[in-house]
Amino acid sequence: MKFIDPQLLYTFVKLAYAGQFTKAANQVGLSQSAVSQQIQKLEALLGVALIDRAKKNVNLTPQGQTFLAKAENLLLQHEGLISEFNQTNVAGRIRFGSPEDFATVYLPNILARFTNLYPQVRLEVNCELTLKLLEAYEQGDYDLIVFKQEPSHQLERAIPLWEEPLVWIQGKGYNLEQALEAGNVRLVLAPQPCVYRSRAIEALERHNIGWEQVYTSQSIAGNIAAVRGGLGVTVLPITSVPPELLHSSHAQERLPALEATQIKLLATPQPSQAILAFQDFIQDSLAAIEAGH
Numbered sequence: 001m002k003f004i005d006p007q008l009l010y011t012f013v014k015l016a017y018a019g020q021f022t023k024a025a026n027q028v029g030l031s032q033s034a035v036s037q038q039i040q041k042l043e044a045l046l047g048v049a050l051i052d053r054a055k056k057n058v059n060l061t062p063q064g065q066t067f068l069a070k071a072e073n074l075l076l077q078h079e080g081l082i083s084e085f086n087q088t089n090v091a092g093r094i095r096f097g098s099p100e101d102f103a104t105v106y107l108p109n110i111l112a113r114f115t116n117l118y119p120q121v122r123l124e125v126n127c128e129l130t131l132k133l134l135e136a137y138e139q140g141d142y143d144l145i146v147f148k149q150e151p152s153h154q155l156e157r158a159i160p161l162w163e164e165p166l167v168w169i170q171g172k173g174y175n176l177e178q179a180l181e182a183g184n185v186r187l188v189l190a191p192q193p194c195v196y197r198s199r200a201i202e203a204l205e206r207h208n209i210g211w212e213q214v215y216t217s218q219s220i221a222g223n224i225a226a227v228r229g230g231l232g233v234t235v236l237p238i239t240s241v242p243p244e245l246l247h248s249s250h251a252q253e254r255l256p257a258l259e260a261t262q263i264k265l266l267a268t269p270q271p272s273q274a275i276l277a278f279q280d281f282i283q284d285s286l287a288a289i290e291a292g293h
Helices: 006-018 021-028 032-046 062-089 100-117 130-138 176-182 195-206 220-228 243-248 273-292
Strands: 092-098 121-127 144-149 159-164 166-170 185-189 211-216 233-237 261-267
Touching (some): 021 032, 062 273, 100 121, 100 220, 100 273, 130 144, 144 273, 159 273, 166 195, 176 185, 195 211, 195 261, 261 273
Parallel strands (some): 092 144
Antiparallel strands (some): 166 233
């Protein structure tokens, strides 16, 4: 009977999402050659090619794509089995911060599952704008944060989590064509500092499109309500857009393309066992979600 070493699965999953052997090696704490050897060992065990070596970056073969989802499920089962019998050893307090939209869409199920597996870990969760999360983290107010990466603010220790398209949306009551002809697009955005606000304004100004802000709210729900009311257009990650607005909006076709948002994870430099457990749990859970898309 043949068995697959979970370390091989872990290395393969990290490589699949890192897209480069160097990045994956840094994430799993191995040399680049060791990562390559582990992938070769896994391919030999399975009898199929998982990586398309004819291309410069790491690209999965069709068999590799199929195996990725199964590997992630096996790793989650493995982690759950260990946690079930070892959870008494993990305890403590975690001060965790996340942007509102990411927390609303992805975190409820993750947080519920984690607290069930680790009942002695006390999670303190706060939702805030990215730049405020980073400021509070630097001041020592958080142990772990999820944040939106700006190209101008690269953090070496930040771990890539997620990439999601940003879209323009408008309500039925707003005449975007007329606004474009007049050279004055009305914006519904969060106040500074906000990554989506910056992306929206930069895209418009890069294409010499005039704009004015007509509604401001830190709440995504408040901005969506204003768009529904026809006050203007806004920018949101695609998973945060109500279906009726996404399907009826023409703003995405008429306004400049937006760069996808990069979601990253950042932990305190000396994390506790509880923080490390939560960090790994978030990474593995999101990887499983992405594989299922």
